[in-house]
Amino acid sequence: MPELPEVETTCRGIEPHLVSHYIANVTVRNAKLRWPIPSDLKETLTGLQIKSVTRRAKYLLLDCGVGTLIMHLGMSGSLRMLAPPLSQQEPPQKHDHFDLTLDDDAILRLKDPRRFGAVLWHIGDIMCHPLLANLGPEPLTTVFNEQLMYEKTRNRRTPIKVLLMDNHVVVGVGNIYANEALFRAGINPKIAAGKIGLARYKKLVQAVKEILVLAIEAGGSSLRDFVNSDGKPGYFQQQYWVYGRVGELCRKCGATIKQIKQGQRSSFYCSNCQR
DNA sequence: CTTTGCACCTGTTGGC
């Protein structure tokens, strides 16, 4: 599930239920995520106060003062809040691997069928964590701009679609929105990144920002509340221009949408609109 | 340093 808009929506959804609350209990039902959940996490976290809930790339960061809880939803993860007293009546399901119980008996519950997600603990400056230290800029900041893209890509033969999904270049652009942004910018996913000029990068950067903002707004509006909901955000019902539409007709020109593989991921594009 | 491909998992889908 999680593209950046869903992680952002999740972050905003859980934040008000967590901030300033104390952690009363930790339940690990299956520690085998992408990396093992630390075995002493219950002892580490119990009694700590959550100072803030933020996001960096697709990592959710719960600042607990003495350290930070890092959560990642991987490919299939989702978080939801269970409000008391209902939280006691909701039995955990098969893939509910992790619970944080708060001082008001609310529960933050992680579900992750494929277990590509992560729950990690880091002491000290969170931006120094190896997983975060070498990330590119956030897409919705001014640091992500056409000059940066242009300079970063000189002499690079990597296809622009693959490069757009490289976290060292810019974070948070997953497969769906890489495809959609390239369509919006009119750029063929196969073009070598180093052959794209400043003007086209300006269009692409703008397309990425617009696509993400629209999706976050859709997610935020369709998802009334993270409490006791399944947390299915808006982009499930949003319609795509190219993603998943192989063989269908381009909504702009009527040509047939094509599908190719790039870096073991599916790319969708209109060879007429995207050159 | 760049580029490529694999690995980690389970659940769903589509073809035969």
Next chain:
DNA sequence: TGCCAACAGGTGCAAA
């Protein structure tokens, strides 16, 4: 209807 291969929203990492 049943079976099995292919595929799915991510991304760190090893190898070339």
